[in-house]
Amino acid sequence: MRTALLSALEPADGGGLRAELSLAGRSVLSWQASLALELGCERILCLCDAPNPAILACQREIEAGAQFHAVRSLHQLVALCRAGDMALVLADGLLPEPSVVAVLVEAEDRWRRGIWTVPVEHPAIADRADTFERIDASRRWAGLSVVGAEIVARIADGPADGDALAILLRLGLQAKIACRPLPEEVLSQGQWQVAARAANIEAREVQLVRTALPMPPFAAPLRALATLAARSIGAANAARGRVLASLVGIAALVLGAVLIAWQQTAAGLAFAAAKLFAADIAEACERLQARIWSAGEAVRWTRVRMLGGASVAAALLCFALVQEGALDARLALPLLMLGLAHLASVKAGSAAAFWNDRATHFLLFALAASFGALAEALALLGLGALTSILLKGYRR
Structure with missing residues (x-):
């Protein structure tokens, strides 16, 4: 024994x-x-x-x-x-x-x-x-x-x-x-x-x-900022930080959806980016909690939330396109872009960190929406993800 x-x-x-x-x-x-x-x-x-x-x-x-x-x-x-x-x-x-x-x-x-x-x-x-x-x-x-x-x-x-x-x-x-x-x-x-x-x-x-929260590369700027925020919250306050970040994220999501419904697409997507940023903070705090309490459940629930977050992100982007009058094949762009970004986050090598930073992506979409070019931004970012995947495969 x-x-x-x-x-x-x-x-x-x-x-x-x-x-x-x-x-x-x-x-x-x-x-x-x-x-x-x-x-x-x-x-x-x-x-x-x-x-x-x-x-x-x-x-x-x-x-x-x-x-x-x-x-x-x-x-x-x-x-x-x-x-x-x-x-x-x-x-x-x-x-x-x-x-x-x-x-x-x-x-x-x-x-x-x-x-x-x-x-x-x-x-x-x-x-x-x-x-x-x-x-x-x-x-x-x-x-x-x-x-x-x-x-x-x-x-x-x-x-x-x-x-x-x-x-x-x-x-x-x-x-x-x-x-x-x-x-x-x-x-x-x-x-x-x-x-x-x-x-x-x-x-x-x-x-x-x-040790619990290694810094991601600054190629993923908002994920890096979320990690810094979780580090500043500290181990002793990780549980409260996770709850607070989750509540802020829910509020930002609701506001974002309401603004998109009022055809304020750019502002709505900016709030969606804030929701994803808050979710990154909550996830980092949970990883810190898991390290403190040696909890294995955090990984499983993090994967569930990742799937739920991707679904909500796709729905918001489709809603934004509908509000802009895109009732055609362009509605497939959010799913294609998010799918390619996920693949690139796993297979794109040194560029993977950027493709895993959805909060930054939504901030870019908000900027594009302010110029009436949301569909074009989705297509360009999807092509960028596909290019990263292909280049990684070519280098092999």
Whole structure:
């Protein structure tokens, strides 16, 4: 059985415990427990003096996916470990990037045993050297180990009031478990943070947001602006940001349809562009939420909304053409253009980002409609998408 050994004992610089500090609305302990679940842990053992609100909240979060035990003594820890178990040990307050930990510890269908290390004088750990216990003259523990149950069982031989993680480290070194250096880029890119004070939490939240919301190329200007807006909303406010952006988008859609019905086509399409821009913000906030809560449902619902959004966009464009008197074959232009743009967003290589930016497309349509050339703009943009697809195929 895969087991995670966490700790909620170390004090934070500003009072309280490191494990209780909040990152994007979740405790540090909750983040560590989620990491353990992602790595396949079936049981989580948390060293503590007594259950506190962070521990109880963490237990409620994960109890559907794993067993959770608050451990108050070394003997209790030994009693909970079973022969054949593998234990993932994380330092108190450590907030590593989950994908990095997965690469470090996973080896095919099993965990790779090891004690990960960092250089003694590395600048990335200079302000938190007390967290990374010294191993020898040149190395410190990086706060991550994978050991077998036989190592954990020997912890009972140590002092009853000893530091369990420090004892485990020494036992692992005595058992000749391989010491594995942490990759330099992990430290230099801020993917190995310790939550000891507010500044560390802020740095980790910035890293979290950037990982969840990579910037699209500025070939897709409004999608890039939507991503910047979602980043500025932040992880802690992502849920509220998603709801607010969705409501704004609905209001803009209704106004756009009303304006098109009043034959104010350019203004109506501009509001439709605002609706799509708000939808991009809402989608970015949802991706951020999914990253915070490790939710898999977001991807499925995003695809459903993409299909619904494309249908609404086609209907609006057809409505606009009807209002301009286009009751002929030109009504097929919105479907052709949107279909070709979708294909180009998948197959057009470096130009794909632009073809995925529907808010920008609608802004261009609004501009064209102000000159009475909406049908021509649809045809030209459709031809542009087709050209991008063909050029990509030609380069192959």
